[in-house]
Amino acid sequence: xxxxxxxxxxxxxxxxxxxxxxxxxxxxxxxxxxxxxxxxxxxxxxxxxxxxxxxxxxxxxxxxxxxxxxxxxxxxxxxxxxxxxxxxxxxxxxxxxxxxxxxxxxxxxxxxxxxxxxxxxxxxxxxxxxxxxxxxxxxxxxxxxxxxxxxxxxxxxxxxxxxxxxxxxxxxxxxxxxxxxxxxxxxxxxxxxxxxxxxxxxxxxxxxxxxxxxxxxxxxxxxxxxxxxxxxxxxxxxxxxxxxxxxxxxxxxxxxxxxxxxxxxxxxxxxxxxxxxxxxxxxxxxxxxxxxxxxxxxxxxxxxxxxxxxxxxxxxxxxxxxxxxxxxxxx
Numbered sequence: 172x173x174x175x176x177x178x179x180x181x182x183x184x185x186x187x188x189x190x191x192x193x194x195x196x197x198x199x200x201x202x203x204x205x206x207x208x209x210x211x212x213x214x215x216x217x218x219x220x221x222x223x224x225x226x227x228x229x230x231x232x233x234x235x236x237x238x239x240x241x242x243x244x245x246x247x248x249x250x251x252x253x254x255x256x257x258x259x260x261x262x263x264x265x266x267x268x269x270x271x272x273x274x275x276x277x278x279x280x281x282x283x284x285x286x287x288x289x290x291x292x293x294x295x296x297x298x299x300x301x302x303x304x305x306x307x308x309x310x311x312x313x314x315x316x317x318x319x320x321x322x323x324x325x326x327x328x329x330x331x332x333x334x335x336x337x338x339x340x341x342x343x344x345x346x347x348x349x350x351x352x353x354x355x356x357x358x359x360x361x362x363x364x365x366x367x368x369x370x371x372x373x374x375x376x377x378x379x380x381x382x383x384x385x386x387x388x389x390x391x392x393x394x395x396x397x398x399x400x401x402x403x404x405x406x407x408x409x410x411x412x413x414x415x416x417x418x419x420x421x422x423x424x425x426x427x428x429x430x431x432x433x434x435x436x437x438x439x440x441x442x443x444x445x446x447x448x449x450x451x452x453x454x455x456x457x458x459x460x461x462x463x464x465x466x467x468x469x470x471x472x473x474x475x476x477x478x479x480x481x482x483x484x485x486x487x488x489x490x491x492x493x494x495x496x497x498x499x500x501x502x
Contacts, residue, residue, distance in 0.1 A: 174281060175305065176363065179422055180380055180386055180387050181210050181365075181385065182208070182210045183210065183284075184389065184411065185367075185389060187214075187405070188399060188401065188402070189400075189405050191240075191397070191399055191402075192241045194251075197214070197243070198254050200212065200393060201251065201254050201255050202254075204260060205260040207411055207412040212255060212260055212261070213262075213284055214248070214262075216266045216267065216275060217242055219238045221266075241400065248274070248278065252278045252280075262280060263280040263282055263283070263284055264280065264284065265284040267286070267289075269298055272299055272302065276304060282333075283304045283307070285306060285308040286309060287312050287339050289308075290309075291321070297324055297327075297328065299325075300324065300326075300328040302329075304329075304331075305333075307388075308321065308325070308332065308334055310337050310356075315359070318356070319360075333364070334360065335364070336384075337366070339369070342369055343369040345375070348370050350382055351382070353384055366384040367388040368389045371404065371406075373389075373411075373413055373414030373417050373418075374417075377420075380422065380425075381421055389406055390404060393407070441471070442468075442470050443468065444474055445468055445469075445475055446466065446471065446472035446474060447472060447474070447478055447495065448464070448466065448472075448493055448495050449465070449493065449494055449496055452491055453486055454489050455489050457485070457486050458483060458484070459481050459484050459496075464482075464496075472495035472497055473497060473498070484501045485501070486500055488500045
């Protein structure tokens with residue numbers, strides 16, 4: 172899990188079905204995502220058998236043809252995994268059956284992603300947890316009790332889990348993103364929290380990072396004008412690149428928790444803070460009193476906090492009114 176958490180944040184590009192069942196498109200998506208700076212490319216390991224029931228297909232026969240067209244074979248998954256490995260970008264997928272879990276584990280993926288729809292599938296969660304794999308689980312459509320039960324099921328066997336705040340509306344309108352859930356989930360469950368972003372644009376992802384999200388998952392498409400499943404709400408190449416840049420800027424702007432003054436700010440401090448000056452003409456031999464001192468910007472000299480060190484001291488030089496007093500002026 173540390174290989175994921177060392178990134179701030181870890182950015183997962185959710186390909187879903189935006190490859191349209193074309194292995195060459197999927198290969199190009201991996202290359203594109205590596206070029207624009209994503210940390211991981213994630214696919215979906217569904218099949219017609221693992222996603223819907225026979226009764227569903229009897230009522231929706233066209234859906235089976237769509238699932239068959241968009242699903243990826245094991246051989247193609249191996250090709251995609253090897254291509255990602257060659258390009259040094261992480262590769263993973265979301266399984267919908269125990270067989271698909273086992274296959275992904277055989278590919279040595281860095282984590283198993285659990286879809287929101289599986290959060291109450293406790294036997295499935297337990298099976299994945301017992302495998303020892305790193306787990307990233309989305310929480311869309313789940314109330315707080317369902318999330319708690321899912322986490323208790325996983326954590327009983329496996330501590331390597333990241334929970335993603337998620338709203339399962341495609342696309343998610345801004346007023347339903349509820350990013351403050353990130354803070355709430357972090358405080359309640361005391362585990363690492365990320366964000367699976369289904370909003371359009373990239374503002375929500377940057378805000379999620381500012382709230383402490385350690386993972387950002389975002390749908391990606393080479394061409395989001397094409398019709399197909401979740402493709403129209405996916406982020407295109409230019410916007411995904413811009414999202415990554417915005418996140419990098421957010422990290423820079425957030426900075427450190429420790430109060431550290433940079434050399435640049437210290438230089439301004441010298442210019443802008445008030446210095447000790449003479450409130451009137453002072454003569455050599457005068458003993459300085461607090462009434463002799465005033466404080467104005469001088470760009471040099473002693474700061475206000477040094478005033479007590481001057482009171483009671485005798486001058487060895489004349490000091491004109493409105494000019495600085497330094498330690499060199501003291502006997």
